[in-house]
Amino acid sequence: MSQSQVQARAGGTAGAQTGHSAVKSTGEALAASLDATLAKIDTLEERLIAIADAIPGRVTFSTSLGLEDQAVLHAMATTGRAFDIFTLDTGRHFPETLETLEASELRYAPLKIRVVFPDAADVEMLVARDGIMGFRQSIEARKACCDVRKVRPLNKALKGATGWITGMRRDQSAGRAHVPFASWDAEHELVKLNPIADWSLETLDAYIEKNAVPVNPLHARGFPSIGCQPCTRAIRPGEDIRAGRWWWENEDGKECGLHNRPKPKEAHA
Numbered sequence: 001m002s003q004s005q006v007q008a009r010a011g012g013t014a015g016a017q018t019g020h021s022a023v024k025s026t027g028e029a030l031a032a033s034l035d036a037t038l039a040k041i042d043t044l045e046e047r048l049i050a051i052a053d054a055i056p057g058r059v060t061f062s063t064s065l066g067l068e069d070q071a072v073l074h075a076m077a078t079t080g081r082a083f084d085i086f087t088l089d090t091g092r093h094f095p096e097t098l099e100t101l102e103a104s105e106l107r108y109a110p111l112k113i114r115v116v117f118p119d120a121a122d123v124e125m126l127v128a129r130d131g132i133m134g135f136r137q138s139i140e141a142r143k144a145c146c147d148v149r150k151v152r153p154l155n156k157a158l159k160g161a162t163g164w165i166t167g168m169r170r171d172q173s174a175g176r177a178h179v180p181f182a183s184w185d186a187e188h189e190l191v192k193l194n195p196i197a198d199w200s201l202e203t204l205d206a207y208i209e210k211n212a213v214p215v216n217p218l219h220a221r222g223f224p225s226i227g228c229q230p231c232t233r234a235i236r237p238g239e240d241i242r243a244g245r246w247w248w249e250n251e252d253g254k255e256c257g258l259h260n261r262p263k264p265k266e267a268h269a
Helices: 003-010 016-039 044-054 067-079 095-108 120-130 139-158 201-211 217-221
Strands: 059-062 084-088 114-116 163-165 182-185 190-193
Touching (some): 016 182, 044 067, 044 163, 059 067, 067 095, 067 201, 095 217, 114 139, 120 139
Parallel strands (some): 059 084
Antiparallel strands (some): 182 190
């Protein structure tokens, strides 16, 4: 939650340092309480209601329009609670991803998905320096691209939010094996929430089938994890579900930086 909300609750006018400490202490306590609470709730819908009722202010949901996020989106539409829903348009999406965005808004109207874009000047400087496909030249260059097209827009979208909902699951990859239901995100000063953290792929697929949730048609073509078009391929039988992301890299725990914090070189360097 924001510093102003914490200070308002306390009724004081503490200095910046005191306010920061209060935010952290209150946020960590709320996250720990919600983590325990969500673990005891069986349904996704009830978990989302618990989140909305526990966190004051703007609770936002960042959707990539993948299977997990479509399940969360469907549940949100049934809760009667208000969530700020947004997606990042990197400028490199598959056409099928944009079609899934449109299908979702039509299905769940009047619910709207806010589209957040990268800064045009940042993209121009990145491409001028690294080239249109320069992200394949090194891990550092790829993370710089993700930083400009994803991380910076995400930071902008999360500004002022008190809660951030994601569709992360523990069995998506080894790097996500210990994802909690709720934790304090010190960088953004909000509670980060993963309401389907404990779901298996079988549970996810069953939920989507039962509720006829609209999904990206690429999933049926061997794309379990879908990112930007130049950085995603279909996986082969027996491969990890995220093996198709940045497949030219030989790095464990590959991430774009949305859920961790790499240190890419600056786009304007």
